[in-house]
Amino acid sequence: MKKLSAARMEQCIGCHSCSLACARLVHKQLSWNKAGIRIRSSGGMAAGFEAKLCLACSPPPCAQACPTGALSPRRAGGVIQKRKLCIRCGKCAEACPVDAIFLDHLVNPYVCLHCGRCVAYCPHDCLEMSEIKEPTREEVAS
Amino acid sequence: MIRDFFRVHVVDLASGKMNVTVHEGRDQYSGGGGLAAMLYREYGHPDRPWDDPDQPLIFAIGPLTGYFPLMSKTVCAFKSPYHDQYTESHAGGRSALSMRFGDMDALVVKGRARRLSALGVGARHFEIRDVEFMRGRDTLSSGKILRSMFPGSGRRSMLRIGPAGENGCAYACINVDTFRHFGRMGAGGVMGSKNLKSIVILGDRGFELPDNKEYPKLFQKLYEQLTATEIMNKYHGLGTAVNVAPLNELKSLPWRNLQATHDPDTGGITGERMAEERLLRNAACAGCPVGCIHIGYIREQFKKNYQYRYRQVGYDYELLFAVGSMLGVKDSFHALQLMDTVELMGLDVMSAGVALAWATEALEKDIVTREQTIVPLSFGDAAGYEKAIKYLGRAENDFYALLAKGTLKAASVLGGMDFACVLGQEMAGYATGEVFFVAEALGFRHAHLDTGGYSYDQKHEDQDVQQAVDFLVEDEKKRCFLTSMVSCLFARGVYGDEMLARALESVGYSSLAQTQDQVGENIQRLRWRTRFETGYDPDSVEIPKRYREVTTWKGKVDPDYMTALKTEYAKRIKELGKPEEV
Numbered sequence: 001m002k003k004l005s006a007a008r009m010e011q012c013i014g015c016h017s018c019s020l021a022c023a024r025l026v027h028k029q030l031s032w033n034k035a036g037i038r039i040r041s042s043g044g045m046a047a048g049f050e051a052k053l054c055l056a057c058s059p060p061p062c063a064q065a066c067p068t069g070a071l072s073p074r075r076a077g078g079v080i081q082k083r084k085l086c087i088r089c090g091k092c093a094e095a096c097p098v099d100a101i102f103l104d105h106l107v108n109p110y111v112c113l114h115c116g117r118c119v120a121y122c123p124h125d126c127l128e129m130s131e132i133k134e135p136t137r138e139e140v141a142s
Numbered sequence: 143m144i145r146d147f148f149r150v151h152v153v154d155l156a157s158g159k160m161n162v163t164v165h166e167g168r169d170q171y172s173g174g175g176g177l178a179a180m181l182y183r184e185y186g187h188p189d190r191p192w193d194d195p196d197q198p199l200i201f202a203i204g205p206l207t208g209y210f211p212l213m214s215k216t217v218c219a220f221k222s223p224y225h226d227q228y229t230e231s232h233a234g235g236r237s238a239l240s241m242r243f244g245d246m247d248a249l250v251v252k253g254r255a256r257r258l259s260a261l262g263v264g265a266r267h268f269e270i271r272d273v274e275f276m277r278g279r280d281t282l283s284s285g286k287i288l289r290s291m292f293p294g295s296g297r298r299s300m301l302r303i304g305p306a307g308e309n310g311c312a313y314a315c316i317n318v319d320t321f322r323h324f325g326r327m328g329a330g331g332v333m334g335s336k337n338l339k340s341i342v343i344l345g346d347r348g349f350e351l352p353d354n355k356e357y358p359k360l361f362q363k364l365y366e367q368l369t370a371t372e373i374m375n376k377y378h379g380l381g382t383a384v385n386v387a388p389l390n391e392l393k394s395l396p397w398r399n400l401q402a403t404h405d406p407d408t409g410g411i412t413g414e415r416m417a418e419e420r421l422l423r424n425a426a427c428a429g430c431p432v433g434c435i436h437i438g439y440i441r442e443q444f445k446k447n448y449q450y451r452y453r454q455v456g457y458d459y460e461l462l463f464a465v466g467s468m469l470g471v472k473d474s475f476h477a478l479q480l481m482d483t484v485e486l487m488g489l490d491v492m493s494a495g496v497a498l499a500w501a502t503e504a505l506e507k508d509i510v511t512r513e514q515t516i517v518p519l520s521f522g523d524a525a526g527y528e529k530a531i532k533y534l535g536r537a538e539n540d541f542y543a544l545l546a547k548g549t550l551k552a553a554s555v556l557g558g559m560d561f562a563c564v565l566g567q568e569m570a571g572y573a574t575g576e577v578f579f580v581a582e583a584l585g586f587r588h589a590h591l592d593t594g595g596y597s598y599d600q601k602h603e604d605q606d607v608q609q610a611v612d613f614l615v616e617d618e619k620k621r622c623f624l625t626s627m628v629s630c631l632f633a634r635g636v637y638g639d640e641m642l643a644r645a646l647e648s649v650g651y652s653s654l655a656q657t658q659d660q661v662g663e664n665i666q667r668l669r670w671r672t673r674f675e676t677g678y679d680p681d682s683v684e685i686p687k688r689y690r691e692v693t694t695w696k697g698k699v700d701p702d703y704m705t706a707l708k709t710e711y712a713k714r715i716k717e718l719g720k721p722e723e724v
Contacts, residue, residue, distance in 0.1 A: 013433035015426035016239070017211070017365075024351060024358060030144075030208055031348025032243060032428070033297055040296025044285060045320040045425060046437075046454045052296075105266065105347070123369050123378075123431035124424075 001076040002129045003114045006037070006051035011124045014039060014049045021121035027110065033102050036112030037127075054078050054100045054112035056132060062111065065095035071111070076134040078114050143205065143650035144349050148177055148247040151263055152185070153270075155336055156195065156253030160268045162246075169653045169661075172626035173204030175230055176665035177248055178219035179672045182228055185250055188675040192221040193310075193335040195254035201241065202249075204628040205651050207429075208242040210361060211368050212633035214429040216241060217625060218324040223331040224312040224548055224567055227676040230587050230669070231329050234427030234630060235319030236345075240264075240299035243345025255337040258308075262292050264344030273339050280304050280486035281317040284339065292342040301341040304488020306535040307334035311546040313493035313568070317485070321425055321435050321456040325490045326567060326589055357648040364645070367636050369431050377434040377632050378424060382459035383413030386467075392600065392695045394574045396463060398470045398521045399499035400563045400688050403573045409472025411462045420474050422454060427630070434458070434632060440478045455482045463571025464495030468563075469502070470521030483528050487535025496568035497549045498530055504558045514541035550686075560687035574599035575694045576704040577610050584680050584711050586618070586669055591631055593617045603696055605703045611710045615718070622669065623662035670719030678719070680712035 006012075022035035032038065037053040054060075056077035063071040063079050070086035071079040088107035093099075102110040116129040148165040171180050178200045185198040199220050206213040216237040222229040241249065245265035255270065258277050262269045271291065276284055281304040288300055299319055306314035307330030314330030315323045324330070333339070351357060368374065376384065386408060389395040393403040410419065420438035427435075441452045455478045465471060465480035484491045502519040504510045512518060516533055517526045530542075537543040545552045553562040563569045565579060566588025572578050574596045581595030582588055590596055593614045602610070621631065629637055637645070639658055646655035654661060685708065690701045 011423075013424050013426040013435075014428070015431050015433060016428045017431045020208075020429065023348065024361065028351050028353075029348045030242075030351050032239060032345065034348045038296055044289060046282075048423075121365065121431070123374075123433065 001074070001132055001134055002116065003056040003076070003078060003132045004037070004053065004112055004116055004119070004127060004129055006053060006126055007128045008126045009049060009051055012039065012049040012051070012126045013124055014041065014045065015123065017121040017123065018051070018118040018127060021118045025117045026113070026115065034104055034110050035102070036110060037118055038102060051126075052098070052100055054114070055098055056114065057097075058135070061095040061097060062092035062101060065091040067091065071109075074114070076132045079111060081111060081113060143352075148173070149245065150181065150248045150250060151246045152250045152252070153261060153263065154253040155251065155255040155259065155261070155270065155338060158270050160263070168205070168651075169657070170664050171668065172623070172654055172661050172665065173207075173247060174202050174217045174626035174628035175219070175622060175669060176626045176661070177204075178202040178217050178230060179228075179665070179668045181248055181250055182219055182672055185252060186221065186228070188228070188672075192223050192226050192332065195336070196252055197221050197332070199251045199329070199332050199336065200248060201237070202628070203238050203241045203247060204626050205654060206627040206629070206645055206649070207238050209649050210645055211365050212430050212432065212630045213627055214238050214427040215625070215628045215630050217628055218316065218329050220329055220332045221676060222312075223310065223328040223335070227678050228672045229327045231324040231326050232591075232625065232628070233316070233318045233322045233324045234430070235322035236299035236428040237301065237318050237322075237343065238628060239428040240297070240343040240345040243297065243347055244343050245347055249341075249343070251336065251338065251341070254335070258337050258339050260288060260291065260340040260342065261338060262342045262344065264294075265347040267344050267346060276339050277308065278305055281488045282320065282486060285317070285320055288340050288342060292344070294342075294344045294346070297345045299343045299345070301343070302339060303330040303333045304486060304535060306488045306546070307331055308339075309535070309537040309546065310334055311489065311535065311537065312548050312551075313490040313546070314488055315490045317488055321437065322427065323490070326492065326587065328490075330488050352649050354648065356644075360644055360648050364636065364641070365431065368633060371636075373632060373635060374432055377432050380413035380417050381434055381436040383416050383436065383457060383462055385413070385459045386462050387412045387414065389572070390467075392574075394572060394600075394694055395467050396563065396569065396571055396573045397467045399468065399503045399561060400569070400573060400692060401503070403692060403694055405467070407472065408467075410474035411466040411472055411477050413459075416457060416462070416474055420457075420478060430630060432632065438474070438478050440475055440482060453482055455485070457481055460571055461491050464492045465527070468495045468499045468571070469527055471524050471527070472522070473524065476524035480524055480527055480531060483531045487531060489531065489535055492570055493548075493568040494531060494534060496563050497534065497545050497552075498527055500549045500553065500558065500562050501530070501545060503561050504556065507558065509556055509558045510541065514539070562686050563688060564686060565689075566683065572596035573692055573694055575696055576699055576707055577602070577614070579685055579689050579699075580704060580707040580711055581614055583683050583685050584708065584715060586673060591621070593621065599694070605700065607703070607706045607710050610707060611714055614711060615714050619659070619662040619666045622665040623658050626661070626665055667718050670715060671721065674719040680715050683708075683712075
């Protein structure tokens with residue numbers, strides 16, 4: 001199982017191509033917010049850029065906070081999203097320790113699903129998909 | 143498409159209120175420069191001076207903004223403090239996408255705030271805040287304060303002015319997101335006249351994409367073309383700074399107030415030397431994977447025992463010309479230091495550099511005095527220029543206040559018109575020949591980007607007036623359409639007619655896709671009409687004597703050819719700008 005990571009953000013040029021690609025390809029939106037990855041400066045353009053995205057926690061606090069099962073844990077970290085189950089309470093975003101979930105004005109959550117479709121749109125090779133170790137049966141049981 | 147009309151946020155700084163207005167005209171004027179001219183005709187006052195509180199400051203984006211790569215620029219339109227006529231300036235940064243996601247095709251700012259203010263505006267956001275405490279503050283430290291006042295990192299654009307804008311400098315710029323600018327023709331002065339230190343645009347909403355297969359497919363194709371081709375190599379690699387060495391070799395790089403067009407020693411200011419020795423990293427406008435912004439560094443010792451401070455400074459060809467070759471500054475640290483000082487003051491770098499180059503020669507010729515310049519100005523002496531830039535930004539004395547109105551204004555009072563390197567405004571860095579000199583002197587924005595005149599010069603040794611002027615008129619029309627989208631002109635090689643038609647079709651603008659030529663002409667004529675209504679007379683434009691003394695790769699400039707070009711181009715411009723037939 002793979003996860004997306006913003007492994008080389010010191011190379012980021014701040015073009016937002018990743019966010020726009022996620023919004024376009026995954027969410028069918030023209031947006032730089034409605035995306036699983038969002039770019040911001042680290043305190044002004046001169047300070048470089050940082051990416052806001054899911055770090056694939058295991059277990060994920062956002063899924064634990066979700067009262068309806070719209071977000072459920074992915075086997076090796078991160079979440080699976082079922083939009084139809086979402087009641088738009090916003091508790092997932094509150095629970096995320098790294099502010100990776102964006103809520104639009106209707107409180108729809110946008111979170112990275114680690115599909116990797118943004119990677120090809122980064123012109124500076126900042127993003128990568130990497131294997132993550134899946135938990136053993138014992139680890140899952142414990 | 144998002145809409146087939148225009149949604150415009152109209153802010154009145156005097157009342158502190160904003161209206162959201164709806165305007166028809168998409169199929170006739172598209173957006174960008176066309177929309178801006180349309181809005182000036184509605185909200186502007188051609189007969190009143192540029193600093194009349196009711197004059198509008200207009201920002202406009204286009205139908206493709208945000209939809210495709212490099213559709214990432216904003217057109218700013220206003221009555222210019224430089225010549226008191228209608229003009230445009232273009233910039234990128236995050237401004238265009240912030241406006242797109244702020245749900246406005248244009249922002250019109252009119253009125254004058256009672257005290258120095260900052261405007262925050264977005265799809266669900268409007269506020270005007272008192273920032274009188276920021277008066278006199280430079281653009282970079284202003285940015286730091288504004289970041290904490292207006293939340294929204296990563297989805298906002300921050301426009302601000304420095305001391306030059308507050309002091310009414312005719313070539314004060316608007317700094318956009320630290321490294322980009324509405325640079326030319328004094329948009330910063332207009333903000334200053336409105337008591338407006340900053341505009342923060344928050345892009346806080348999104349839009350449904352068209353439900354078809356063509357759009358994502360075309361996006362992919364364009365993305366590949368724009369990132370895998372020569373465009374990427376040129377603008378991303380060395381950047382436009384790559385032009386320093388070849389233009390110098392071609393006898394087309396202005397040196398020391400255009401007393402020469404070539405120097406056997408370019409020092410450290412070539413694109414190659416800059417990249418090898420001073421380049422820290424690249425940056426990009428939002429929505430552009432090319433990343434043409436080149437950021438260098440300067441390091442200064444402020445204390446003994448190895449204590450240094452450093453700054454990041456954006457550079458490109460125009461800056462290396464303006465405060466490098468034009469001032470005879472060849473040391474790259476020194477050139478970057480001057481760029482940084484220009485940035486802090488909020489000046490247009492080309493105008494500031496060229497104005498100081500004139501002042502240097504005027505001082506050499508005893509036309510101005512040391513008392514007036516306060517510091518000795520001499521080509522190559524960066525320390526003197528650093529101080530002079532601050533004096534210019536702060537309008538330190540009568541001389542600098544006059545020079546801040548424009549080099550030709552200063553020369554008309556003090557003398558030295560012959561060597562004022564002014565082509566409508568202080569020249570851009572292309573001493574390529576007669577066609578460029580005439581194109582910039584008479585062009586709509588007096589910018590090297592109005593038309594490809596500099597490129598025409600480099601490809602034509604012949605002297606065919608009709609052919610050259612036909613090229614300028616036709617090229618301007620095409621650029622009018624492209625800058626109504628609003629595309630970065632670096633992408634003009636990719637966004638040809640056919641590609642633009644496909645792009646417009648894919649997001650639902652079928653009419654625009656099929657009428658590009660007509661819409662381009664509509665915009666071209668509307669912009670010129672608006673310019674003429676604010677007082678333009680192309681016949682009155684003088685091309686100073688210095689341009690008749692220049693030697694380019696083609697040899698000595700031919701004054702007769704230049705005069706013939708100017709006469710013909712003025713005639714064609716007047717035809718374009720004639721009143722609409724009823």
